[in-house]
Amino acid sequence: xxxxxxxxxGLVQPGGSLRLSCAASGFxxxxxxxxxxxxxxxxxxxWVAEINSAGASMSYADSVKGRFTISRDNAxxxxxxxxxxxKPEDTAVYYCKRKLASIPEGQGTxxxxxx
Numbered sequence: 626x627x628x629x630x631x632x633x634x635g636l637v638q639p640g641g642s643l644r645l646s647c648a649a650s651g652f653x654x655x656x657x658x659x660x661x662x663x664x665x666x667x668x669x670x671x672w673v674a675e676i677n678s679a680g681a682s683m684s685y686a687d688s689v690k691g692r693f694t695i696s697r698d699n700a701x702x703x704x705x706x707x708x709x710x711x712k713p714e715d716t717a718v719y720y721c722k723r724k725l726a727s728i729p730e731g732q733g734t735x736x737x738x739x740x
Contacts, residue, residue, distance in 0.1 A: 626651050627649075627650075627651040627652050627723070627726075627730050628648075628649070628650045628651050628730075628731075629647055629648070629649050629720075629721050629722065629729075629730045629731035630647065630648045630731055630732070631645060631646070631647045631719060631720060631721055631731050631732065631733055631734040632645070632646050632647075632648075632734055633645040633646050633734060634718075634719060634734030634735045634736045634737075635735075635736070635737070636737045636739065637711055637736070637737070637738055638738070638739070638740050639711060639712060639713060639738055639739075639740055640710060640711065641711050641738070642707070642708060642709045642710075642711065643708045643711065643736060644705060644706070644707050644708070645661070645705065645706040645707075645708065645719055645721075645734060645736075646703055646704075646705055647659070647661075647703060647704045647705070647706075647721030647731065648701075648702060648703050649702045649703065649704070649721075650702060652723070654699060654702040655678060655699040655702075656678050657678055657723050657724070658675060658676065658677045658678050658723070658724035658725075659675070659676055659695075659697065659704045659721060659722070659723060659724060660672060660673070660674065660675045660676075660721065660722055660723075660724050661673040661674045661675075661695060661704075661706045661719060661720070661721050662719075662720050662721075662722060662729060663715075663717035663718065663719045663720070663736075664717055664718050664720070664733075665714070665716060665717040666716070666717075670720075670729070671686065671688075671717075672686055673685070673686050673689055673693065673706070673719070674686065674689065674693055674695040674706060675695070675724060676695045676696065676697055676704065678699075679699075680696065680697045680699070683695050683696075688714075689708075689715075692708065692709050692710045692711075693706060693707065693708050693709070694706070694707040694709075695707075704721055706719065706721075708736070711736075711738045712738060713738045713739060714738075715736060715738050716736060716737050716738050716739070717735075717736060718733040718734070718735050718736075719733060719734050719735075719736055720733045
């Protein structure tokens with residue numbers, strides 16, 4: 626079955642950086658576009674970034690463009706989210722998911738940006 630395991634979250638000060646990882650199994654990762662989404666406290670799911678199956682095309686929400694970078698390693702079945710210049714409004718639980726999945730399929734990783 627599909628398994629997605631997110632990691633790399635934590636507490637960071639404003640302006641800091643974190644790198645999230647998502648290890649995938651149970652499907653053909655190298656043929657699957659992947660996304661990162663997040664849920665801030667009291668809010669709905671927000672799409673953050675997307676990468677195509679080959680890793681050649683990426684897109685970002687306006688709120689993170691220029692600060693976040695999505696990438697993938699198909700040999701390791703892993704997708705990453707490098708987050709720089711973090712802001713308090715980036716505080717959320719971050720999930721990776723297959724692009725075509727309607728809901729997140731992992732447990733998520735908490736990112737808290739606070740001084």
